[in-house]
Amino acid sequence: MQLLNINKQQYRERLNVVIIACIAGLTASSLVISQTLIHFIPSESGSHFHWNALGVVVSAGLLGMTLLKLKTHPKMKEVVYVWELKHALNLIYRKNRQLLEQAKLGNEQAMLALQFSYDGSRQLWQLDDNTITMDSLNRSQQQLDAWVNQYGVTLDITQYHSKILKSF
Known part of the structure; x- marks a missing residue:
């Protein structure tokens, strides 16, 4: 995976649309499914918990499948x-x-994975306005920079891929 420049405002707008659509879709479909089941197969005891639960489970499955299908849509690019x-x-x-x-021992691949993590976390926290722990990230980055200088390593995060992690 490569880090991309994301328009924060566009990301937030599209994420809000996805969240609202998911909430509305889950609510509406679970009600429709459970009420349809209750109408056609009423419970003699008067408890319809199982139909309501089934409605939520089926709706969640349908929502998941819908999100997977829409994953490649251009308007989902930032959210995905x-x-x-x-x-x-x-x-x-x-x-x-x-x-x-x-x-700490000078493994360049480990440093590369950490650099990707720090850069990705920084981007993610800025997109989500979650900068509370940025000081901790900066301290970790300083430690990594010290190791990079100590071992004379050059890090290019465009070379990062998840297969690097298999060796750790």
């Missing part, structure tokens, strides 16, 4: 990019301890 970035950062986070240990 952020979803994929979060996934890539999560994969790195799972290996963070090993990456830090190896970067």
